[in-house]
Amino acid sequence: MQIGAQTDRGKNRDHNEDALLALEAESVFLVADGVGGHRAGEVASGTAAALLRQRLAARPLKGETDEDAVREYFLEYLQEANGTIEALARQNPENAGMATTAVLLYVGGSRAFVANVGDSRAYLLRDGVLRQITEDHTFVNQLLKEGTITDREACNHPSRNMITRALGGEETVAPDFYLFPVFEGDVLLLCSDGLYNEVEEEAIGRHAEEASDMQSLADRLVALANENGGGDNITVVCVRIGIEEEEV
Numbered sequence: 001m002q003i004g005a006q007t008d009r010g011k012n013r014d015h016n017e018d019a020l021l022a023l024e025a026e027s028v029f030l031v032a033d034g035v036g037g038h039r040a041g042e043v044a045s046g047t048a049a050a051l052l053r054q055r056l057a058a059r060p061l062k063g064e065t066d067e068d069a070v071r072e073y074f075l076e077y078l079q080e081a082n083g084t085i086e087a088l089a090r091q092n093p094e095n096a097g098m099a100t101t102a103v104l105l106y107v108g109g110s111r112a113f114v115a116n117v118g119d120s121r122a123y124l125l126r127d128g129v130l131r132q133i134t135e136d137h138t139f140v141n142q143l144l145k146e147g148t149i150t151d152r153e154a155c156n157h158p159s160r161n162m163i164t165r166a167l168g169g170e171e172t173v174a175p176d177f178y179l180f181p182v183f184e185g186d187v188l189l190l191c192s193d194g195l196y197n198e199v200e201e202e203a204i205g206r207h208a209e210e211a212s213d214m215q216s217l218a219d220r221l222v223a224l225a226n227e228n229g230g231g232d233n234i235t236v237v238c239v240r241i242g243i244e245e246e247e248v
Contacts, residue, residue: 001024001027001107001239001240001241001242002213002214002239002240002242003022003024003029003214003215003237003238003239004022004213004214004215004216004217004218004219004236004237004238005020005022005029005215005218005236005237005238006215006218006219006221006222006234006235006236007019007020007222007233007234007235007236008222008225008226008230008233008234008235009233010194010225010226010230010231010232010233010234011226011229011230011231012229012230012231012232013232013233015039015042016042016233017033017034017035017036017039017041017042017044017045017233018031018032018033018034018045018192018194018233018234018235019031019032019034019042019045019046019048019049019100019235020032020049020190020235020237021049021052021053022237023053023056026056026060026061026106027061027063027106027107027108028052028056028061028104028105028106029104029105029106029188029190029237029239030048030049030052030102030103030104030105030190030237031101031102031103031104031120031190031191031192031235031236031237032044032045032048032049032100032101032102032103032120032167033045033100033101033118033119033120033192033193033194033233033235034046034098034099034100034101035097035098035099035100035101035163035166036089036095036096036097036098036099037094037097038094038095040089040094040095040096040097040098041098041099041100043088043095043098044085044088044089044095044098044099044100044167044168045100047081047084047085047088047100048081048085048100048102048167051077051080051081051084052077052081052104055076055077055080059073061073061106061108063108063109064108065108065109065111067113067179070106070108070113071113071115071177074104074106074113074115074175074177075115075175078102078115078117078167078173078175079172079173081102081167081168081173082167082168082170082172082173085098085099085100085167085168086168086169086170086171088168089168098168099166099167099168099169100118100166100167100168101116101117101118101119101120101137101163101166101167101192102115102116102117102118102120102167102175103115103116103117103118103120103121103122103134103190104116104190105122105188105190105237105239107182107188107239107241110181110182110183111179111180111181111182112124112178112179112180112181112182112188113177113178113179114133114134114177114178114179115175115176115177115178116134116135116137116175116176117137117165117166117167117173117174117175117176118136118137118163118165118166118167119136119137119138119141119163119193120134120190120191120192120193120235121133121134121136121190121191121193121196122134122178122188122189122190123188123189123190123191123201123204124180124186124187124188124189125186125187125188125189125205125208125209126183126185126186126187128205128209129205130201130202130204130205130208132201133178133180134176134178135176137163137164137165137166137176138161138162138163138164139162139163139164140162142164161193182241183241184241184242185240185241186240186241187208187211187214187217187238187239187240187241188238188239188240188241189204189208189236189237189238189239190236190237191221191234191235191236191237192232192233192234192235193232194225194230194231194232194233194234194235195221195222195225195234195235195236197231197232198224198225198226198228198229198230198231198232198234199221199224199225199228203224204221207220207221207224208238211238214238214239214240215238217236217238218236218237218238221234221236221238222234222235222236
C-alpha cells in the first residue's frame with residue numbers, strides 16, 4: 001500500500017479537533033472529528049485515536065481476514081471508545097457534551113473493512129469513478145432518505161451539521177460496517193466533513209486519479225479545502241492498493 005495523511009485546522013477555527021491514525025504496518029486507518037466546547041472535541045477525537053492505537057498494540061490483527069472476527073474486533077473498540085468518552089464527559093464539566101465521529105479502514109488480504117459512526121466519510125476511487133462508501137449519520141441525510149428535502153435544499157439546510165450518531169453521544173453506539181474487495185490501483189480515502197463541504201466530489205476524484213503519490217494527494221486536498229474557504233478542520237487519509245512494479 002501507499003499511504004498519505006494530512007490534517008489542518010482550516011482558516012476559521014482557532015484549533016484542530018480532528019484526529020487521525022495511519023498505521024501502515026497494521027493496515028489500519030482512522031479519521032475522527034470531535035465536537036464539544038472548550039476544546040472538548042479535541043479530547044474526544046484524541047481519545048478515540050489513542051484507544052485504537054492501544055488496542056492494536058495489545059491485540060494485533062495480524063492480517064486477520066475473517067469477516068466476523070474483524071467486525072467483532074472493531075465493534076469492541078467502538079464500544080470501548082464510546083464508553084470512555086461518555087465517562088470523561090460526565091466526570092469533567094468542561095467536557096460536557098463532547099463526542100466524536102469515527103470512520104476507520106482495515107485492509108485485510110484482498111478485502112477492505114470499513115466502520116463508521118457520524119459524518120466522516122470513506123470513499124473508493126476505482127477505474128476513475130469516485131464512490132462514497134459510508135452513509136452520513138446526520139439529520140439532513142435522514143430528511144433526504146425520507147424525501148422530505150431535495151439535494152439542493154440539503155446543501156443549505158440550517159441543520160446540515162447536526163449528526164445523529166457519535167462516539168460518546170449516547171450510552172450505546174450503532175456503527176455501520178462495510179466489506180468489499182479491493183484491487184491493485186484502488187484508492188481508499190477517509191476524510192472529515194471539512195474536506196467534502198469545501199471540495200466537490202468530482203474534484204476529489206479527479207485529483208485522486210491524477211495523483212502521483214498519496215501524500216501529495218492528501219496535501220493537495222487539504223490545500224484545496226482551505227483555498228475554497230477552510231470553514232472547518234480538515235483531515236484526509238489516502239491509501240492506494242499496491243501496484244506491482246514492472247520488471248525492467
